[in-house]
Amino acid sequence: xxxxxxxxxxxxxxxxxxxxxxxxxxxxxxxxxxxxxxxxxxxxxxxxxxxxxxxxxxxxxxxxxxxxxxxxxxxxxxxxxxxxxxxxxxxxxxxxxxxxxxxxxxxxxxxxxxxxxxxxxxxxxxxxxxxxxxxxxxxxxxxxxxxxxxxxxxxxxxxxxxxxxxxxxxxxxx
Numbered sequence: 551x552x553x554x555x556x557x558x559x560x561x562x563x564x565x566x567x568x569x570x571x572x573x574x575x576x577x578x579x580x581x582x583x584x585x586x587x588x589x590x591x592x593x594x595x596x597x598x599x600x601x602x603x604x605x606x607x608x609x610x611x612x613x614x615x616x617x618x619x620x621x622x623x624x625x626x627x628x629x630x631x632x633x634x635x636x637x638x639x640x641x642x643x644x645x646x647x648x649x650x651x652x653x654x655x656x657x658x659x660x661x662x663x664x665x666x667x668x669x670x671x672x673x674x675x676x677x678x679x680x681x682x683x684x685x686x687x688x689x690x691x692x693x694x695x696x697x698x699x700x701x702x703x704x705x706x707x708x709x710x711x712x713x714x715x716x717x718x719x720x721x722x723x724x
Contacts, residue, residue, distance in 0.1 A: 594629075594646035596659055597678040598622065601639050602671055611635040613669050618642045621662040627655065652679065 558565050600614045615633045622644050623631050630645040646655055656677060663675050 592652055593680050594648055594650050594652060594655075595680055596644045596646075596652070596656060597680070598642040598644070598659065598663065598675050599639065599678055600642075600668065600675040601673045602669060603638050605638055607635045607637055610638070610640050614640040614672060615642060617666055617668065618663070618675065621666045622659050625655065625658045625662060 598618055600618065602610060602614060605613070611633075615635045618640065619631050619633055619642055622628070622642065625644070627647045627650040628644055629647050631642065632645070633640065633642045635641075644655075644659065646652070656679070660677060663677075666675075668675070
C-alpha cells in the first residue's frame with residue numbers, strides 16, 4: 551500500500567492522465583449506452599375469456615372453464631394454468647415458460663379452442679394478451695377528509711395535485 555502511495559505522489563502527471571483516460575472512456579461508454587425507461591416486455595401469458603350470459607358460476611366452471619383448461623393444458627411450454635369462473639364469464643389464464651414465442655403459442659391455443667365443443671349459447675372464446683405498455687405509469691389515490699372545510703373534494707384534489715406536480719416538474723426540468 552505504501553508503495554502505491556509513493557508511485558502516486560512521485561508520478562502525479564501519470565496518475566492525472568490515467569484518471570482523464572478513465573473519465574473519457576466512461577463518458578464515451580455512457581453516450582453509447584442505450585437506455586430505455588420502459589423496455590418492451592412481453593409477459594408469457596394468455597387469457598382465454600368466454601362468456602355465457604345468465605349462467606351461474608358452477609355452470610360456467612363445468613361447461614366452459616374445465617373443458618378449456620383441459621384443451622389448453624397440453625399446449626407446448628405451458629407452465630401454469632389458472633382459472634376464474636364468475637357469473638356469466640370464464641377466464642382461463644395460461645402462463646408459459648420465459649422465452650416462448652407468444653405468437654406461436656397464441657396460434658396453438660387458438661387451434662385447441664377451435665376444436666373444442668362449447669355450448670351454442672356461449673360467445674366465441676377471446677384470446678387476450680397482457681400489454682404492459684398500455685398500463686398507466688402512475689396511479690394516484692386521494693383521500694378527502696370531510697372536516698377540512700375547504701371547497702369540494704374535486705377542487706381541493708385537483709389544486710393540490712396540480713400544484714405539487716408542477717413544482718416537482720419544474721425542479722426536475724431545471
